[in-house]
Amino acid sequence: MLDALTLDQIRTFVAVADSGSFRAGAGSLSRAQSGVSVAVANLEAQLGLLLFDRSGHRPVLTPQGEALLADARDILLRVDAMRARARGFGDGVELRLSIVVDTLFPLSAVGAALAGMRAHYPSVAIRLEVQPLGGPLQALTDQRCTLAIMVGEDFRDPRISFEALSPVSQVAVVAAGHPLAAGRGLGVPDLADHVQIVLSDPTALSEGRDFGVLSPQSCRVTSQDAKHALILSGVGWGRLPLWLVEDDLSSGRLVRLPTTALGRDGQVQAQSYLARRLDQPFGPAARSFAAALTESCRA
Template sequence: MRASLDSVTLDQLRLFISVAEQGSFSAAGRQLHRAQSAVSSGVANLESLLGLQLFDRSGHRPALTEVGRTLLSDARKVLDDVSVLGARAANVGQGLELQLRLAVDTICPSGLLIASAKALRDQYPTVSLRVQTEVLDDVAAVVLDRSCQIGISGPVGSDAAGLERRFLAHVAMVPVAAPEHPLATIGRSISHADARSHVQIVISQRVATAADNHGVVSDATWLVADASTKLELVRAGLGWGNLPIDMVQEDLERRRLVRLTLDEWGAEPLLVPLYVITRRGSPPGPAGQWLVRSLPSLSGDCPRLMGAGVS
C-alpha cells in the first residue's frame, strides 16, 4: 500500500515518538495526558496511512520493528523542523531578522569572525548568517546600498557620510616576504629605494580609488582582490607586502616568511583600526543590534588584534 503522507498529522508523529520513548501505550498516554485507547488508535492510524507496521505488539510491551526504528529518527526530525519553523515565525512577528548579512574586510582576523558567528548562533539560533568578504571602501559601499546590514571595516571608507561607526580594535599589520626574496636577504633595515624597486603585492577593490594607494611604496605593484591571494603570492616569492599578523604568524614561526623592517615604517607593526559600521538612520533588527553591541567585547578576546604575540 502506498503511503498517504498528506494525511499524516503532527499529533500522530508525537504519539509514535512518545510510545517508542516511554515503552508502552499507557505510559505514552500518561506523558501526553491522553487516554491509552486514543494513543493506540492514533498510532494504528499512522501505521495504516504509511502502510507499515511500526510496533510489534505480540509481546507484553510494544516493540519497535526494524522499519519503526528507522522512521523514528525521521519523525523526530519532522517535529524538530516544525518547532524551528514556529520559533522563526514568532520571532519574525516580533521584528527579528530571518537572516543577518555581514560584510567583512579581508583583513579582519578569522578569530573575530568565528567568535562573532558562534555568539550569534548561541544567542539567536533561528537567525541565519551570510558573510560577504570585501576590501577597503567596498565594505562601506555594500552597507550603504543595503546589501548588508553590518560591516566590519578598516579605516578607509568607514567614515563615509551616512554611516555610523564604532571602534573595535587595531589589526597589527607587518611587511613580509619569502626567505629567498631579495629584500629578505639584505640583512639590514630596508630603505625606501630598496622597497620601491621590488614588486609589492597590494589588495585592490573592484573600482579603483585613491584608497588603493594606501600603504603602497613600490613603483611596481601587483593587485589582488583579497588577503588570502596576497599571502599565496608573497609565499611564492613573487613580491612583498603587508599582511595581518594573525595570517602570517605561523609562516613566520616556520620560516616560510620573513618579517621585513622598512626605514620609513620602523620596526613596530602598523596598527590599522577596525570598526563596526551600520547605515545611519537604518539600524539592523534585534539580532544585528545585539551583534553590534557585542563585537567590541568579542574583539577583546582576539589577542592578536592588538598586536599581541608579534615577534
C-alpha cells in the same frame, strides 16, 4: 514662520539639489513636477530667501541654498535614524543577517560572535562577505548588508555610524628566499626595485588613491588569500595582517622586511570599527552579534 517647515519640503529641496532639476527631482520622488516646484517655493517663502537661481536653463543653488543644503541633509539623516530606531523596537527577529568584513580583520573573531548570536537566534540565516578597502562601506551604502567591519579611517560616510572594536596590526613581509630578506636597513629605493603585492579595491571609492604603494612594480590581486600566496611563493613583498602570518613568521617561511620605511620593525596599526547605516533598523540578532563582537574585542 519657521515652525511651518515640513519634512516633505526639506526632502523635496534636497532631491532637487541632488538631481539638478525640478523635473529630475520630481522623478526621483515619483511626484508631479508642479508639486515639487510648489513645495520648494513654499519653503523659500517660509525661509525668506531663494534657494535656487532659476534664471538659467537649470536651477542653480544660491549661496544661501548651498549653505542650507547641509542643514537639510542633517535634518533628514536624523529623522531617518529616528524612524529606523523606532522600527527596530517594534520589529521581530530578522530572517537574515548580512555582514561584510574587511580583509584585514580576523574572521575567527567574527565566527565566535556569530556562534554566540546563533545560540540565541538559531533561525537567523547568515550571509558573510569578505571585501578589501572600500568594499565594506560600499556594501553598506548600497544597502547590501546590515553590518560591516572596517579597518582604518580612509573611508567614511555621514550616513554610517562607527563603533571602535580593536586595533589591527599589519606587517611588511617577504618570503625567506626572496632577495629582500637578506637585506639590512632597506629604504624606499630598495623596495621599489622589487614587485609589491597590492590589494585592488572592488569599488570606485579609492579611485585616484594608493594606500601604501611604494613600488612602481606592483602586482594587484583581488583577495587577501591571493596576496598571501604570492608573497609566500616569492613573487614579491607586501603588508599582511599579523594574525594571518604569525605562523609563517614563527616557522621562517616569511620574514619581516628590515626597513623603517614601513613602520617600526615594518609594522603599522589601524583601528577596526563596527559600522552600520543610521537609517536602517537594527534587529535583535544584529544587536546580539554586535554585543558579542564588541565584548570579544575588549577581552
